[in-house]
Amino acid sequence: MNVKDQIHLTCPVETCWEIIDIELVTRQIDPLTYDLLNKKLLNRQESASEEVEEYLYQKISCLSCKTIAAMDKKAIHFKCRNCSKEYCSYCHKDWPGSNLHNECRLLNCSGTKCFQELHVPPDNWEESYSALNIEQNELKGLPKTSLVSLNGREGRAIISLFIQTSPDLWITKIIRLQNMKLWEKYVLKRKHMVEEIGVSNVNERVLFHGTNEKNISLISEEGFDMRVETANGALFGKGTYFSTTSKYSQIYSGSSNKMFMVRVLCGYSVQGSASYKRPPKDTSGRLYDSCVNNESGPNIYCLFDNSQCYPAYVIEYKKK
Structure with missing residues (x-):
């Protein structure tokens, strides 16, 4: 028997796998060795408890x-x-x-450590295969992806937000996009906005984006491109458009029955205009973060900086 980092109390008979009760050890070894063993076991128990607590809980001020x-x-x-x-x-x-805390429930699935350390992925990202290989000819070319369980916490939160304005639709599949290159850009932008205007004013939203099926793979790999002409005529600025309702985004999804669910840093918003190539400045000289269709109750957001938008999920749906 040796006192090492990994403690094993083994019977001297090679073929015997009997486990020795720790309370009986004192009869077999000297008190000093037993104390060393017991101390190591207690340290391990304390360390394991701390790891479990850190995994399950966070400290809030x-x-x-x-x-x-x-x-x-x-x-x-x-x-x-x-x-x-x-x-x-x-x-x-x-x-x-x-009334936006239901969106926060979904956003919170990422955890907070990923916002504290740039290269740390969200908690809900998984070691995954390409979800696109499940069926042939389906969203080919996407980066790392993972299927989201429709019955899990994350899946239920997505479904709840989706059916609020589309109760006539069934979600058949949710594909989580795990694109670290795009995610790091998003996290860095979020960090800068938090420093400038505070967490409560970042106004991080979960919004919908409908597009032609041919664009899904490109957006998933490279993100949204504000230089690409929009299908809605750029009524509120020459940027990329997102909606608070899945029903509105269906219009631009066509027959693909697929749309994006996007994490968007909306920040401070202002009434949009077709002439805007970027948001106007506020009274302090800072650019607004987004433009909207209605300042008092927006349901359409126009963004001009692609680092403010992360394509988080591809949602597939069908009529009930």
Whole structure:
């Protein structure tokens, strides 16, 4: 028996695999060796507990009183035990206060570590095959992808957002795009926006984008290109368009029955104009982050910087 990083208490009989109860070890070895073994076991237990806690929980500092608390990583509704302030841990907006927290539930699937370290992928990305190889002639040429379970937390959140305006449709497949090149650009832009205007004003949304099927592979590989002429006539600026409703995006999906679900950094928005090649400046001289069809209740966003948009999913659907 040796005291090593990995502890094994083995019977001297080569063919015997009997496990020795730790409490019986004191009868077989001297007290000093037993103490060393016991200390190693306790250290391992503590280390394992810390790893489990780190995996399941995150430390949250109350925005109001700065009290530190542990919170389930999958949850977004935070209520401070000290001052009773309630807010969304993802977007930092008051709870309930916003009707967009259902989007935050989906956005939160990525975790937060991926925003703290540029080269760390989102928590929900998987070691995956190409989801496109399942059926031939289907979205050929996409980068790394993974099928999303329709019954899992992520899949249910996507379906909930999709059917809000398309109750007559069934989602048949959700393909998660895991394009690290595009993701890093998005994370870096998000970081800069957080530094400039704060997390609560970044206004990160989950929006829809319908397009011709021939464009799906290119967008998945290279992202959105603001230089490409839009199908809707660029009513609110010469950028790329996204909708808050899946129903509207169906118009531009044609017969493909596929559309993108996109993470978009909308930031501060302003009424759009067909003449805009970029957003106008606000009173402080800073460019607005996006243009919209209606400032009081936008359902169409026009973006001019492709690093503000990450094509997160390709959704396939059919009529009920």
